[in-house]
Amino acid sequence: MGECRRTVEQLAPYLDGGLSPAERADVERHLGDCPPCRRVAAAASGGRAVLRECSTLLREAPLPPGLRSRCEALARQGGAPLSWRQRWLPALAVAALVIATGLVVLMLESRRSGALLAYQMTMDHVKCDHLFTSADMMPIDARDAEALFSNRFGWKLAVPPSSRTDDITLIAARRCLYTSGTIPHMIYRVGGRDMSLFMLPGVTRARENIVRFGYESRIWSRGGNTYVLVHPLGSDMVAAAQYVMQRTR
């Protein structure tokens, strides 16, 4: 049986002509003595021959209409992301309506209540994570994010960078709707799960940790601004949260 296993393991290079003469002789000697292995080899040889015989035709699957032009458009954009706007616009509209309605209710109260702020930021985290991230997000540079916030929106803040050693990756930096205006919103991926960092410019409030809907919201103020970090519960997120909190200023 040991020889059978060895022979079967060598079948691919044997059929592909990749064995040395000595190895080839060994395989052939065993195949000559062992009908079961001979049948296996015959079937493998048969499958190989069929595939190679038909390989040209198999490779010729016609391209779907539009795929080439879409890829050409992507090439012209230099690998810019796929058009999420087209895919998500309807969902975005609904989400915006829901959020706007909620904002009216929460607008005044959230200024005082940490619980309501946590609720709102948790909802924003869930909404944005659903709408704007995917499984294969590319990492972005914290300095690019800072430049974006500063140049386009006038927000001066230090964006905590990714940390390879801690498996924390900055995957998004965006402007997020909040009560009567907008705020900077950063999304980090930590071991396959996402957490959001929001900054409320020019606002200070007491430090609080609040759990809502399976998410923890950490609220603290520094440098005259308030930060809210929202992450799913779990021991792996705690170290990541500490890392991010230490790097805001």
Place this chain on the structure above:
Amino acid sequence: MLRRKTPRSDEFSADILALLQPLFATSLRLTRNRADAEDLVQDTVVKALRFEDRFTPGTNLKAWLYTILHNTWRNRRRDSARDTVEVDSAAVEDAASLPGGPVALETPERILLRDTLDADLQTALDELPDAFREAVWLRDVEEFTYAEIAAMLDVPIGTVMSRISRGRRALFERLQATRGPAEVHVARG
């Protein structure tokens, strides 16, 4: 939303676009679904363009693209939780490797199908476990080396060789079961 952009070169883009056809054919065989295959090709192209700086000019662009393609597909399967059947388990590989299966054919050196490509072959390919289908496709249709395939699939070369061998055998047995031995022409030579 800010995303990182990388420098692009028209030549690099053109080289990628020239490989769309084989990329799609391979995607189609991986996903077994035209819509998924289209998405997979687009994602692969996007990533390749973004990570142009990671490609070493003069090396095999096609192998590099196929590595991205397979990584993307692997991640997508994992994320979609469709990967509930663990085709890579030792048990499955062992079961597929044991000699003595219901194969009636003794010593064909070369086998030709009476028809060229038809639905039977595509069906037989699609019915193979993913790991076997990937391996035989990359070896026998795309003609990559074992080392290139090992790099693409991120598995040892020995595993690649055994998957190729088992995939070839399983494919042939499925074709035989579909068509019956009488329909498979065997030419000795």
